[in-house]
Amino acid sequence: MDKVIVSGLLLIASMAAAVITISIITPALGSDRDSITKSNRVATNFVGTGIEGLSAVVEDRNGAVISAWFKNVGSTDIRPVSAMDVFLLSGNRFSGTYIEFSSPPSAADSWSVLDPAGSTVWPRGETIHIQLVLNATPRATGVYIISLTTPNGVSGEIHFEHGAVPRPTLTPVPPGLSLSTSAATVNERGAGNSDTFTAVLESAPSSSVVLSVSSSDPGEVTASPTDLTFTVSNWSSPQTVTLTGVDDSTRDGRQNSNIIVSVVDVLSAGGYRSVGDSTLVAETLDNGCCP
Numbered sequence: 001m002d003k004v005i006v007s008g009l010l011l012i013a014s015m016a017a018a019v020i021t022i023s024i025i026t027p028a029l030g031s032d033r034d035s036i037t038k039s040n041r042v043a044t045n046f047v048g049t050g051i052e053g054l055s056a057v058v059e060d061r062n063g064a065v066i067s068a069w070f071k072n073v074g075s076t077d078i079r080p081v082s083a084m085d086v087f088l089l090s091g092n093r094f095s096g097t098y099i100e101f102s103s104p105p106s107a108a109d110s111w112s113v114l115d116p117a118g119s120t121v122w123p124r125g126e127t128i129h130i131q132l133v134l135n136a137t138p139r140a141t142g143v144y145i146i147s148l149t150t151p152n153g154v155s156g157e158i159h160f161e162h163g164a165v166p167r168p169t170l171t172p173v174p175p176g177l178s179l180s181t182s183a184a185t186v187n188e189r190g191a192g193n194s195d196t197f198t199a200v201l202e203s204a205p206s207s208s209v210v211l212s213v214s215s216s217d218p219g220e221v222t223a224s225p226t227d228l229t230f231t232v233s234n235w236s237s238p239q240t241v242t243l244t245g246v247d248d249s250t251r252d253g254r255q256n257s258n259i260i261v262s263v264v265d266v267l268s269a270g271g272y273r274s275v276g277d278s279t280l281v282a283e284t285l286d287n288g289c290c291p
Contacts, residue, residue, distance in 0.1 A: 048075040049150055049152055053070055053157050055069050055160075056068040062137070065133055066131070067114070068158055070128055070130070077124055082120065085147075086099040086146065086147070086149075087099065087147040088132065091159070097134075108135040110132075111133070112131055114130065114131050141161075142161065143161050146160070175274070176202035177275060178278075179278050181197045181280060186244060188246065188248065193244060195243045198240050199261050200237065204236070206232070208232075210230075212264050213225065213227065213261050214262070216257050217258075218246070220282075221245055227264070241259075241261075243259065247287065251286055252286055255284045255286070256282070257282045260278075262277045
């Protein structure tokens with residue numbers, strides 16, 4: 001009898017131990033399975049990610065503003081864009097600077113996305129335009145590297161050269177007058193009785209410039225208006241002059257007159273007092289004179 005009781009107790013104990021073991025192993029297996037699934041996802045995401053550096057442009061003389069373009073050549077979107085790491089390295093990789101993400105960019109050592117602006121996702125197949133804003137200390141000329149790393153550790157690089165930007169040599173434009181044409185034709189009356197031209201200054205004056213417009217033969221052709229005023233703000237905007245043929249009683253066929261545009265010295269300054277006259281030839285056709 002005692003043996004039967006002992007055997008029963010042993011059987012019960014064995015069953016309890018089995019239940020406990022199963023309850024411990026099952027969650028562990030589930031946890032391992034979740035871990036394996038997550039690892040597979042990470043591995044797949046890593047394999048599907050790819051970026052390619054395309055080009056970089058130094059936008060100022062000191063090398064403090066740099067634009068760079070990278071392309072997502074992988075099969076997955078990259079997100080979040082703000083979690084990417086950007087480094088500016090020397091060409092020999094002996095030194096470098098970590099560039100912080102900032103939108104909008106801060107004053108020094110920050111980067112932001114210019115296109116597509118404000119984007120948080122970098123779609124596959126798309127090119128992203130980033131801008132690096134660095135401290136104002138002039139950078140030495142030479143080769144540099146922009147390294148961009150995605151949140152899952154995939155990197156792309158652009159190698160570019162920063163050289164001294166030559167200062168353009170600007171040749172100042174001397175004061176002068178410009179007319180839109182050197183010749184005009186008007187009839188004494190009827191169709192074609194008037195024609196127009198424009199006058200404009202060739203460089204900015206330091207103060208107002210007044211031009212007079214006159215005809216060498218007002219009996220054949222007149223000009224209106226007879227004076228033009230250019231200022232420091234409208235000097236580059238052409239002003240229109242209308243020429244009108246005068247109907248006289250003389251049958252004189254074709255008559256040429258000079259339309260003279262002159263600087264009115266006493267009313268002008270800004271270096272234009274020494275500018276010579278500009279002239280165009282106005283041809284007046286007599287009534288029924290010419291086909």
